[in-house]
Amino acid sequence: ERDFRARLQQTGREQRDAVAETLRLKYAPKLATLQERLRRAQQMVERQKAEADQQKIGTIVSLGATLVGAFLGRKAISATTISKASTAIRSAGRIVKESQDIAQAGETVEAVQAALNDLNARFQEEVDAAQAKLGADNETLETVDVALKKSNVNVKLVSLVWAPHWKTASRDAQPAW
Numbered sequence: 506e507r508d509f510r511a512r513l514q515q516t517g518r519e520q521r522d523a524v525a526e527t528l529r530l531k532y533a534p535k536l537a538t539l540q541e542r543l544r545r546a547q548q549m550v551e552r553q554k555a556e557a558d559q560q561k562i563g564t565i566v567s568l569g570a571t572l573v574g575a576f577l578g579r580k581a582i583s584a585t586t587i588s589k590a591s592t593a594i595r596s597a598g599r600i601v602k603e604s605q606d607i608a609q610a611g612e613t614v615e616a617v618q619a620a621l622n623d624l625n626a627r628f629q630e631e632v633d634a635a636q637a638k639l640g641a642d643n644e645t646l647e648t649v650d651v652a653l654k655k656s657n658v659n660v661k662l663v664s665l666v667w668a669p670h671w672k673t674a675s676r677d678a679q680p681a682w
Contacts, residue, residue, distance in 0.1 A: 520639045521632075529628075536624060536625075550607065556606075567593040567596055568593040
């Protein structure tokens, strides 16, 4: 019974592996698509962060130049100083927009990651269901006695085997033919 159960378990593992491979092939295109979307979304987050950093640096430089020009220039308040200050303030407004773009790109990454996790969970559920269905441990074995009859015995080959007699006097002895 132990040997039979071992063969059943081996067969069950082979069938489960075949089902898992079939499921992998089924889910492969969807998985590849979601992974590509995740990669692009992560690239977008990085691009938005880089743009936001550039915008911040540009705004700080513009604001600093305006303040230095206002304090070191001939007139503290002139049309040029006011124009530069308004440009710096508009640039600060763009920083807020860039931070919103980063947040939106991050939400996209989270949404794609959630879809990827959901797909992996569905795949694992199907593999687990197939494993439970194909498990040999769930099988109940019944012992059936089969009565032998002469009419059911079929002899196909009769063989005669001759084994030579070996001398036991020494280990290096040759067989006596």
